[in-house]
Amino acid sequence: MYYGQGESIVLQRDVEAIRVPDGAPVQLHKDELVTIYQALGGSYTILTEDGTMARIRADDADALGKEPPMVTGLKEGTDPETIKHNVWEILKTIYDPEIPVNIADLGLVYHVRVTPMEEGKSRVEIIMTLTAPGCGMGPIIQQDVELAVRNLSGVGQVSVEVVFDPPWSRDMMSEAAKLQLGMM
Missing domain, CATH: 2.30.30.40 (SH3 Domains)
Structure with a gap:
């Protein structure tokens, strides 16, 4: 890093x-x-x-000249609880390019719902926000989330909605994120 x-x-x-x-x-x-x-x-x-x-x-x-890192912490299985766990793990690998904290610990992800579909696949719905409404990287971060989640085992559909209500604040950050950014 x-x-x-x-x-x-x-x-x-x-x-x-x-x-x-x-x-x-x-x-x-x-x-x-x-x-x-x-x-x-x-x-x-x-x-x-x-x-x-x-x-x-x-x-x-x-x-x-680099190799992409392997994602660790993923569980085997395609049941909704396992998929939800894996979604949260994959969200911890996605970063705002200007902030050295993942979007999960930044508190940008408000909601993850996993709904079973036919043929053993599930639909994943994510509601998230950005640190600022005018963030030019917002569509890129949203696309990163969609692509990463879509590649998880058992995921058939992905919906990522970006909302600004409630607005993001530093209070939404995890304690680890605050510590990492020297805010404690």
Whole structure:
């Protein structure tokens, strides 16, 4: 894990990244020098030589010469309780690119519901928020949640709704998150 300072790396291939904080796509090129600012949950927040901050997805880690980390803590099974447990575990691997705390511990996830469907699959509904309503990375974080949950065993459908009522506040953060950010 890096935060605030990291290693400089020459990109091994062209890669599409997401510019932080506005969420716009940006093309990074092979042999470009970047510095890893944050490496959490498999994604990488990097700084380019011209000062652009961008996020590279976990499935593009090879462009940095990295392997995406394995998710630990997942249970075997496809019953609703196991799926719900696994959803919460996978949410702990998703980070805001500017904050070194996962979205579950940040208190951004308000609700997870797992409903059985036909053929042993389940529908997962997630209600979440963002730290600020105008967050340009909001759609990216929402998409990260959808993709990560959709890839869990036993999940057939995923719905992720972003709401702003109630608004997020620091009081929603876990004690561990507050401690990690020096807020205690």
